[in-house]
Amino acid sequence: MATVHEIDTGGHAPALEARNLSVFYGEKQAVKDVSLVIPAHQVVALIGPSGCGKSTLLRCFNRMNDLVIGARIEGEVLFHGQNLYDSDVDPVEVRRRIGMVFQKPNPFPKSVYENAAFGPRIQGFKGDLDDLVEESLRAAALWDEVSDRLSESAYTLSGGQQQRLCIARTLAVKPEIVLMDEPASALDPIATQKIEDLIWELKERYTIVIVTHNMQQAARISDYAAFLYMGELIEYGPTDTIFTNPKEERTESYVTGRFG
Amino acid sequence: MAESVRSGGRSRRRSGEKSLDEREPLDLRPRGPQHAEITALAREAVDETGAEEPREPPIRLGAQTTLGERRRRTLGLAFHVLCAGAAMVGVLSLVVLLGQVLHDGLGQIDRDFLTSFASRIPERAGIKAALVGSLWMLALTAVIAFPLSVGAAIYLEEYAPKSWITTTIQTNIANLAGVPSIVYGILGLALFVRAMGLGRSLLSGALTLSLLILPVIILASQEAIRAVPDSIRQAAYGLGATRWQAVRLQVLPMALPGILTGTILALSRAVGETAPLIMIGALSFVAFTPQGPLDQFTVLPLQIFNWVSRPQEEFRQLAAGAILVLLAMLLAMNGVAIFLRNRYQRRH
Ligand SMILES: Nc1ncnc2c1ncn2[C@@H]1O[C@H](COP(=O)(O)OP(=O)(O)OP(=O)(O)O)[C@@H](O)[C@H]1O
Numbered sequence: 001m002a003t004v005h006e007i008d009t010g011g012h013a014p015a016l017e018a019r020n021l022s023v024f025y026g027e028k029q030a031v032k033d034v035s036l037v038i039p040a041h042q043v044v045a046l047i048g049p050s051g052c053g054k055s056t057l058l059r060c061f062n063r064m065n066d067l068v069i070g071a072r073i074e075g076e077v078l079f080h081g082q083n084l085y086d087s088d089v090d091p092v093e094v095r096r097r098i099g100m101v102f103q104k105p106n107p108f109p110k111s112v113y114e115n116a117a118f119g120p121r122i123q124g125f126k127g128d129l130d131d132l133v134e135e136s137l138r139a140a141a142l143w144d145e146v147s148d149r150l151s152e153s154a155y156t157l158s159g160g161q162q163q164r165l166c167i168a169r170t171l172a173v174k175p176e177i178v179l180m181d182e183p184a185s186a187l188d189p190i191a192t193q194k195i196e197d198l199i200w201e202l203k204e205r206y207t208i209v210i211v212t213h214n215m216q217q218a219a220r221i222s223d224y225a226a227f228l229y230m231g232e233l234i235e236y237g238p239t240d241t242i243f244t245n246p247k248e249e250r251t252e253s254y255v256t257g258r259f260g
Numbered sequence: 261m262a263e264s265v266r267s268g269g270r271s272r273r274r275s276g277e278k279s280l281d282e283r284e285p286l287d288l289r290p291r292g293p294q295h296a297e298i299t300a301l302a303r304e305a306v307d308e309t310g311a312e313e314p315r316e317p318p319i320r321l322g323a324q325t326t327l328g329e330r331r332r333r334t335l336g337l338a339f340h341v342l343c344a345g346a347a348m349v350g351v352l353s354l355v356v357l358l359g360q361v362l363h364d365g366l367g368q369i370d371r372d373f374l375t376s377f378a379s380r381i382p383e384r385a386g387i388k389a390a391l392v393g394s395l396w397m398l399a400l401t402a403v404i405a406f407p408l409s410v411g412a413a414i415y416l417e418e419y420a421p422k423s424w425i426t427t428t429i430q431t432n433i434a435n436l437a438g439v440p441s442i443v444y445g446i447l448g449l450a451l452f453v454r455a456m457g458l459g460r461s462l463l464s465g466a467l468t469l470s471l472l473i474l475p476v477i478i479l480a481s482q483e484a485i486r487a488v489p490d491s492i493r494q495a496a497y498g499l500g501a502t503r504w505q506a507v508r509l510q511v512l513p514m515a516l517p518g519i520l521t522g523t524i525l526a527l528s529r530a531v532g533e534t535a536p537l538i539m540i541g542a543l544s545f546v547a548f549t550p551q552g553p554l555d556q557f558t559v560l561p562l563q564i565f566n567w568v569s570r571p572q573e574e575f576r577q578l579a580a581g582a583i584l585v586l587l588a589m590l591l592a593m594n595g596v597a598i599f600l601r602n603r604y605q606r607r608h
């Protein structure tokens with residue numbers, strides 16, 4: 001029952017494409033035969049009730065599931081025509097090109113500067129590191145707040161600042177795609193607002209896939225939305241359609257808050 | 261919920277855990293038949309008066325003190341006193357021991373004591389050979405045991421697949437930590453002194469002591485590595501770090517204070533060891549300092565053992581002096597360990 005969700009990507013080239021993707025944790029199947037296309041330079045939101053497999057699906061996109069004990073993946077994820085799960089693909093390289101921001105801010109217990117510089121450093125970055133750090137912090141809308149405390153511990157920043165630092169850290173690696181797993185769920189409304197504004201700006205240069213529990217947030221920031229339910233992709237399309245005129249009844253009852 | 265992204269070792273999924281909103285609200289009201297009755301009465305009363313909320317019954321502490329309860333309290337008090345007494349035994353014996361040693365030994369310690377070799381004449385005897393031997397032993401053991409243990413701990417925590425082999429290794433390390441030290445002496449004698457032909461050298465001794473403290477350092481290091489939050493590993497991998505980069509640049513630096521604390525405590529145990537060194541045939545009367553790892557040696561505990569086993573009172577006092585030096589060394593090492601631990605706790 002392969003349901004291929006051919007969507008109108010509005011002329012955007014595909015940045016990432018999942019084909020018949022299934023994920024198993026031991027016997028339990030957490031993602032069931034999902035196929036979808038992520039258009040480049042768009043924000044795609046993954047929505048659905050808790051435990052429906054959003055994080056699992058997201059982690060497939062940069063092979064973070066490799067690190068989960070007992071996870072098994074079937075199907076393909078195409079990135080520039082290459083299946084990320086081919087045996088000759090190096091997961092480390094994949095993660096350098098497809099970055100990830102996590103639910104809880106998780107800066108390293110180091111200075112602000114060292115956090116932003118970590119990614120470039122481990123890749124043997126040769127250019128001007130100071131410039132790159134500044135550029136990344138600016139891109140994450142954090143520079144003005146931290147420019148005079150670059151050598152302070154990242155733990156002295158507020159939660160929202162820490163999360164933007166984590167975004168900056170990811171941007172410093174210059175990925176093409178940024179995956180975000182509920183990046184604002186641990187933050188207050190003002191910090192959330194900042195992250196949302198930021199995502200809107202980042203879209204110019206990056207493709208963004210974001211998991212969110214917050215329907216208003218999904219409606220505000222995403223161009224496309226995918227509704228998952230119990231591991232299945234129920235509906236996928238332009239966010240407007242998903243929120244105002246969904247085809248599936250289950251989608252409608254979820255986005256209107258009747259369950260989940 | 262908690263996603264368990266793990267680089268190796270165990271999966272730390274807390275499956276039974278409910279998220280906050282799933283949990284039932286805490287009910288702090290007293291329960292029990294009596295309470296139910298009161299509530300029922302209150303509800304009736306409320307029904308009559310038409311008030312909205314039944315009022316909570318007042319909680320009367322102590323009103324119900326029965327014989328059983330009084331006995332429970334007495335027992336509790338007795339247990340408290342017993343435990344405090346047990347703790348005092350430890351403290352008191354340490355005080356007595358220290359007092360005795362200080363009384364006997366303090367007068368012994370002067371420059372000559374530290375810079376003279378052992379001698380048949382008590383006035384001329386010193387601990388130079390033993391002190392230098394102990395320092396050699398300490399350094400060699402650290403150099404051998406530290407990389408081996410930390411390597412093993414990193415492998416077990418970050419690399420090893422979850423298999424029965426890993427479990428077996430893990431169990432055996434825990435078991436090894438409980439093997440009596442004399443057994444390691446026998447092993448050292450057979451393996452290092454005889455089979456490998458290293459003789460009764462510092463190196464044989466250090467290898468033996470390394471084996472002895474290996475499991476202790478491995479376990480402490482594993483503990484420290486495990487305490488590094490998974491989110492740090494995820495962050496590193498998410499930025500395209502290889503496993504080794506994640507371990508070397510993020511996990512190890514965070515675990516290092518814990519690892520060092522464990523190592524220092526284990527080393528201080530090694531410095532105080534006597535039995536395995538007697539077993540491998542270390543000398544107890546040495547009038548030279550070792551020049552290299554293959555030289556023969558003595559260490560402070562052996563020198564002390566030698567002196568206390570002599571009949572003359574003067575040698576007993578020399579032993580007390582040597583004990584003081586050894587104690588100072590051990591306390592200094594433990595002090596460093598405690599300092600590291602405190603600093604580490606303050607930072608996280
Ligand atoms: N490491 C794991 N081992 C076993 N089962 C897992 C693991 N991680 C997730 N699961 C299961 O897979 C299913 C999907 O989990 P996932 O974390 O992807 O859901 P989610 O949609 O992100 O939920 P949430 O919104 O609560 O974050 C759940 O039933 C979960 O219990």
Ligand SMILES: [Mg+2]
Binds near residue numbers: 054181
């Ligand atoms: Mg999730």
